[in-house]
Amino acid sequence: MSERPDGPLPDGVVRRQFPGDDEPRLATRGEPVYGEPVEDGWRRWDATRSKLGATFEKGLDTGLEDGDAVLYLGAANGTTVSHVADFAGPTYAVEFAPRPTRDLVGVAEDRPNLFPLLKDARKPANYAHVVESDLDAVVQDVATRGQARVALENRRFLADDGRLVAAIKARSEDVTKDPRAVFDRVLNELREGYEILDTARLEPFHEDHLALVATPKRE
Numbered sequence: 342m343s344e345r346p347d348g349p350l351p352d353g354v355v356r357r358q359f360p361g362d363d364e365p366r367l368a369t370r371g372e373p374v375y376g377e378p379v380e381d382g383w384r385r386w387d388a389t390r391s392k393l394g395a396t397f398e399k400g401l402d403t404g405l406e407d408g409d410a411v412l413y414l415g416a417a418n419g420t421t422v423s424h425v426a427d428f429a430g431p432t433y434a435v436e437f438a439p440r441p442t443r444d445l446v447g448v449a450e451d452r453p454n455l456f457p458l459l460k461d462a463r464k465p466a467n468y469a470h471v472v473e474s475d476l477d478a479v480v481q482d483v484a485t486r487g488q489a490r491v492a493l494e495n496r497r498f499l500a501d502d503g504r505l506v507a508a509i510k511a512r513s514e515d516v517t518k519d520p521r522a523v524f525d526r527v528l529n530e531l532r533e534g535y536e537i538l539d540t541a542r543l544e545p546f547h548e549d550h551l552a553l554v555a556t557p558k559r560e
């Protein structure tokens with residue numbers, strides 16, 4: 342289904358055949374979270390419910406590795422960040438809506454490396470005292486206006502060679518504009534602080550979303 346060769350997956354993320362599927366699917370090892378099929382301890386990672394899953398399916402080289410220290414922005418009720426915490430090291434999960442954060446806290450009970458934070462990703466000063474610096478990756482999926490600004494504000498947590506792996510939702514920026522124009526504007530704004538390494542549209546998994554991988558721009 343991907344348009345280019347499979348990109349590298351972090352150790353701890355595999356492609357595995359599950360009963361009833363026509364082809365192998367992504368999977369991580371951990372406690373189930375959202376009713377996903379589990380076989381021999383491997384949880385199927387549903388790319389239609391996860392922008393990061395779709396980013397792997399589209400073959401992007403995210404630079405993510407097992408054991409990475411990760412800041413995840415827009416964790417919601419933990420669907421994707423649970424898979425991240427299955428392969429990563431310390432995983433700080435920021436979500437500003439109380440209701441999904443309650444579920445997220447439950448997901449973290451089985452994962453000692455997952456730290457839920459009921460915080461606004463636009464105000465990183467409010468969690469800077471909790472999140473370590475020199476992180477390997479910021480993973481972002483905040484469906485909000487100003488997605489480039491969120492990424493720029495959180496660049497402070499990244500190591501010089503760290504990665505931003507973000508999914509940009511066009512409709513959150515401007516429902517009236519052509520998504521391509523929205524993505525161009527977001528990428529241009531991101532270039533204030535990041536070098537863009539790769540991008541891909543996330544169809545057919547997610548309509549009008551752009552996945553991007555970037556690294557902090559050298560001053």
Ligand SMILES: C[S@@+](CC[C@H](N)C(=O)[O-])C[C@H]1O[C@@H](n2cnc3c(N)ncnc32)[C@H](O)[C@@H]1O
Pocket residue numbers: 390391392414415416417418419420421422435436437438441460461462463482483484485
């Ligand atoms: C598309 S959902 C995330 C889905 C999740 N990443 C997953 O794949 O499991 C976007 C989330 O971003 C959260 N969000 C939006 N703006 C935010 C902000 N400024 N700070 C923190 N969370 C935010 C929303 O409450 C929502 O839960």
